[in-house]
Amino acid sequence: MISPAIIDKIFDIAPIEEVVGEYVTLKRAGANYKGLCPFHDDKSPSMSVSPSKGIFKCFSCQQGGNVFQFIMEHEGLSYPLAIKFLADKYNILIEESQLDVSEMKEDAIAKEGVFACLEFAKNHFYERLNESQDGKVIYKPYLSERGINQQSIDTFYIGLSGTEKTHLLQEGLKNGYTALQLFDAGLVKKINEDQGVLESNLRDTFIERIVFPIYNVSGKVLGFGGRIIKTDTKAPKYLNSPETLVYEKRKELYGLSISKNEIRKADQVFLVEGYMDVVSLNQSGVENVVAASGTAFTEEQARLLKRFTHNITMLFDGDIAGVNASLKHIKTLLEADLNVKVVLFPADEDPDSFIQKRGVSEFRNYVINNSKNFIELITELKLGEQRHDPIKKAETARTIAENIAAIPDPLKRAAFINETSSMLEIPERILVDEVNRFKLDNRKVKDRETRRENAVSNLVPPDIGYATSFNEFDAPPALQTDSTNYQELQLLKTLILHADKEFEEGVSVAHYIFKELHDDEIWPITQEYADMFMDAKNQLEEHKVLNELFFIRNHKSSKLAADVLSTKHQLSKGWEENYEKFIKTDEDNYKQLVVDNLNYIKLKHIDILMLENQEGLKTAETEEDIAIYQNVHANLQEARKKITDQLGTVILK
Numbered sequence: 001m002i003s004p005a006i007i008d009k010i011f012d013i014a015p016i017e018e019v020v021g022e023y024v025t026l027k028r029a030g031a032n033y034k035g036l037c038p039f040h041d042d043k044s045p046s047m048s049v050s051p052s053k054g055i056f057k058c059f060s061c062q063q064g065g066n067v068f069q070f071i072m073e074h075e076g077l078s079y080p081l082a083i084k085f086l087a088d089k090y091n092i093l094i095e096e097s098q099l100d101v102s103e104m105k106e107d108a109i110a111k112e113g114v115f116a117c118l119e120f121a122k123n124h125f126y127e128r129l130n131e132s133q134d135g136k137v138i139y140k141p142y143l144s145e146r147g148i149n150q151q152s153i154d155t156f157y158i159g160l161s162g163t164e165k166t167h168l169l170q171e172g173l174k175n176g177y178t179a180l181q182l183f184d185a186g187l188v189k190k191i192n193e194d195q196g197v198l199e200s201n202l203r204d205t206f207i208e209r210i211v212f213p214i215y216n217v218s219g220k221v222l223g224f225g226g227r228i229i230k231t232d233t234k235a236p237k238y239l240n241s242p243e244t245l246v247y248e249k250r251k252e253l254y255g256l257s258i259s260k261n262e263i264r265k266a267d268q269v270f271l272v273e274g275y276m277d278v279v280s281l282n283q284s285g286v287e288n289v290v291a292a293s294g295t296a297f298t299e300e301q302a303r304l305l306k307r308f309t310h311n312i313t314m315l316f317d318g319d320i321a322g323v324n325a326s327l328k329h330i331k332t333l334l335e336a337d338l339n340v341k342v343v344l345f346p347a348d349e350d351p352d353s354f355i356q357k358r359g360v361s362e363f364r365n366y367v368i369n370n371s372k373n374f375i376e377l378i379t380e381l382k383l384g385e386q387r388h389d390p391i392k393k394a395e396t397a398r399t400i401a402e403n404i405a406a407i408p409d410p411l412k413r414a415a416f417i418n419e420t421s422s423m424l425e426i427p428e429r430i431l432v433d434e435v436n437r438f439k440l441d442n443r444k445v446k447d448r449e450t451r452r453e454n455a456v457s458n459l460v461p462p463d464i465g466y467a468t469s470f471n472e473f474d475a476p477p478a479l480q481t482d483s484t485n486y487q488e489l490q491l492l493k494t495l496i497l498h499a500d501k502e503f504e505e506g507v508s509v510a511h512y513i514f515k516e517l518h519d520d521e522i523w524p525i526t527q528e529y530a531d532m533f534m535d536a537k538n539q540l541e542e543h544k545v546l547n548e549l550f551f552i553r554n555h556k557s558s559k560l561a562a563d564v565l566s567t568k569h570q571l572s573k574g575w576e577e578n579y580e581k582f583i584k585t586d587e588d589n590y591k592q593l594v595v596d597n598l599n600y601i602k603l604k605h606i607d608i609l610m611l612e613n614q615e616g617l618k619t620a621e622t623e624e625d626i627a628i629y630q631n632v633h634a635n636l637q638e639a640r641k642k643i644t645d646q647l648g649t650v651i652l653k
């Protein structure tokens, strides 16, 4: 087990806004930060991050918790591995022995093995490029000829794969990785597909290639892209790692982990086609650049970029393939509500060759002078000089309308329709009809499921959490809620909010609650929250501080704590005014809240006992037994009445 001291240390040196900020651009909003939630298709910033409390919370999809929850969700890691992930990042040493494999789920172990293999391969390839004979004599001179200097090799950790067919396989096995792990990492592949993952049936995926590690947004290696430099071979020029447990091509962008801060700063990103373009531009000082590895630009990639900027400028070769690729990407980007510009380079140039030949200032000038929005681009490509050809004009208008229909923002749609109308001299209302027709088509095509999802997320009012809960105490749904554990949840929320406040002189709220539960032998009523209550109780019994920080940092309760503690920040203006009185009342009346909550839980407990007693009565055989059951029933009823009197409300059973 990883020691609590290490976990606390990570909490202390890994501020939540910094950890989350690695993945999403956060903007200050009062004492907190806001950003686009990475866990759902967020249209406007729904995620709030509270530096003072150390929590994040999405008010749309309800994801929330502390830094570890964020890493677990985002990196798909188990709790111990999320701890290790942040420990590594902040240079805190965790002894291997503390990482108990038995605590991890099977897929987490497999993933960890894959990540370890990839990291090993990255270092191995890098060393080979820099230290081996062929690296020094052939490959580094080649890179340098292509204009790639040592600094770029170091920044991108460019490497060289082995020349023999099982070079990495042998090295990997020698270093303690299994054949299966290397296979799962996509570093080796089967010679004969029908046979198993056996050493004799495996060979390296990358042979005699310059390899570019592909990182996820936080800088973990997911796979490699390999480029061959030999010309006397049938092997493809470029080769990518296959999809694996950790590598899904449609979700990643090459260079993002290195460029994200520059993208944020510039509030703009250049999207290019290849690794070499990214490396070359970066080296020349144009650092806000990424490449989509893969042919199509996906919705996921658009969403990923959107977390850092809304302004995308695509840089493409001016050849036919480049033009077609740019057209294909545009719709996806527009759909994601991104502002898209396209720059086409002269036919025989790509961004890499252009910047190398002409330098960075000419590059920047070219980009500025040749940036086109999609309307200009499509018009130029489809219509060209034939501005008066009615057929061509109609085709052009149709293609533009199809792209406009993809834009979610109605104001932007209107502006683009207006621009198209004056550019092509076609009446606006005709364009509007055309756009609407495409929108209708899109809607038909769109998966029914996603539509339902969207509808739900739009209709459901935000969970206003505790404020509502308190409100409900005036007319409590009490025992008729759909959640049978409602009472425990309310008590737990009260505990999180007020644990260390004074209940009576010298007695904290937490002490009072646990004493009451103990005295009435109510423990634990429900499995669902028993662990959280138990951890809190232990904390108290060990004479340690029990406050909201404890619940935030405790793995089991952090999500609920984030939920309860971020309620206040989420209220929109109107709600804030309406609910302010409740929030205030909540703060002032916490003692009453504690008493009420305990009463509700006691009531539930009594009801359970009454039910059990009635069951007993049914099977009672002797007069004496019956009398006992009846007596118990009367006592319970009396206890029940006392509590309902105290609550001052009639509670129907």
Ligand SMILES: [Zn+2]
Residues within 6 Å of the ligand: 037, 038, 039, 040, 042, 046, 058, 059, 060, 061, 062, 063
């Ligand atoms: Zn969300």
